Amino acid sequence: MKTIGLTGGIGSGKSTVSHILATLGAFVIDADKVGHEIYLPGKEAWHKVIAAFGRDILAADQTIDRKKLGAIVFGNEEARRQLNAIVHPLMFHDIARRIQEKRAEGFTAPIVVEAAVLIEANWLPLVDEVWVVVTGKSAVLARLAAQRGLSPQETEARIASQLSDAERIKYAHVVISNDGSLADLRTRVMDEWQRLVDSSPCRAR
Ligand code: ATP
Numbered sequence: 001m002k003t004i005g006l007t008g009g010i011g012s013g014k015s016t017v018s019h020i021l022a023t024l025g026a027f028v029i030d031a032d033k034v035g036h037e038i039y040l041p042g043k044e045a046w047h048k049v050i051a052a053f054g055r056d057i058l059a060a061d062q063t064i065d066r067k068k069l070g071a072i073v074f075g076n077e078e079a080r081r082q083l084n085a086i087v088h089p090l091m092f093h094d095i096a097r098r099i100q101e102k103r104a105e106g107f108t109a110p111i112v113v114e115a116a117v118l119i120e121a122n123w124l125p126l127v128d129e130v131w132v133v134v135t136g137k138s139a140v141l142a143r144l145a146a147q148r149g150l151s152p153q154e155t156e157a158r159i160a161s162q163l164s165d166a167e168r169i170k171y172a173h174v175v176i177s178n179d180g181s182l183a184d185l186r187t188r189v190m191d192e193w194q195r196l197v198d199s200s201p202c203r204a205r
Contacts, residue, residue, distance in 0.1 A: 001200045003099055003111045003126065007118040007168060008133030010158045011140040011148075013178040013185060017133055018114045020189045027102050031115035031123075034094050035087065039064045048086045053079075088121040095126055110196055119171050120163055131192070132172040134165050136179050 004026075008014045018028045038045040041062045049064060050057065053072055059065040073080040099111055113127055124130065135143075137159065144150040169175055174192055178185050 001108050001110050002128040002196060003113065004196075005118045005124065005127030005130045006112050006114045006133070007116060007130065008176075009135070009140070009162055009165060009168075010116070010155065011144045012133040012135040013176075014114050014116065014133050016178075016182070016185065017131070017176060017189055018112055020186050021110070021112050021193065024190065024193050025109045026112045026193075027107055027109065028112045028114060029095055029098050031091060031095065031113065031117070034091050034098075038087065038090050038094055039066075045087055045090045048090075049083065052082055052086060084121065088117070088123075091121070092123055092126065095123065099126065108200075110193075116162070119168060124171065129173040130171045131174040131176060132165070132168045133176045133178050134169070135177070139179050 004021075006014055006017060006021075015030075018026075018030070022028050037043075039049070040046060046064060049069070053069065057064055057068045057072070059068075069083070073083050095113055099113075102111060113123070115121070115123060118124065118127070118130065140159070141152050141155050144155045145152070176185070176188055176192070
């Protein structure tokens with residue numbers, strides 16, 4: 001059964017789609033959570049990030065203070081590239097290990113890797129299909145203002161710092177448009193899920 005890479009812009013609905021897929025029986029690997037775990041004190045990423053950016057990025061409890069690190073890399077393209085060059089390959093291996101372990105347990109339903117940076121981080125070799133969630137800017141602005149209190153300027157700045165939807169769609173096997181209701185989204189995701197299950201040699205129960 002396939003491994004799906006689920007990506008899309010900020011607030012496009014990736015987590016919502018992941019949640020729907022999980023209720024249908026998928027195993028979801030959230031790259032954000034993997035990112036947090038690899039930064040834990042003593043881990044390889046922790047050592048490498050300190051070597052690159054200094055101990056000033058540490059909080060009192062020796063964890064990496066992501067706000068301090070964010071302040072260094074925000075708007076500094078070279079620093080951001082350096083950080084990504086450390087973290088993305090380590091995350092790649094961690095996600096690969098999680099996929100292997102789940103399959104080794106005998107899990108036969110789809111596995112979903114939810115990652116905003118799936119394409120930029122060169123994680124495409126981890127997945128069999130790329131699903132891109134696409135939502136018009138006006139809906140994203142409205143949803144993120146209502147749900148997270150982000151101003152239109154804050155949302156626009158984040159959108160501008162990411163790959164465009166046009167770029168993402170070039171890699172997509174499936175494009176999920178999420179401009180409608182949550183019920184519409186669920187129907188769309190269930191259709192794709194059914195296609196996956198129907199096309200699998202060993203059908204998920
Ligand atoms: P991020 O990139 O910030 O992690 P995301 O792509 O995972 O965001 P979600 O968190 O799934 O996006 O969705 C953003 C917000 O929009 C959430 O509050 C979610 O409940 C809401 N949302 C998603 N899809 C819809 C929809 N079709 N109708 C209404 N609200 C929606």
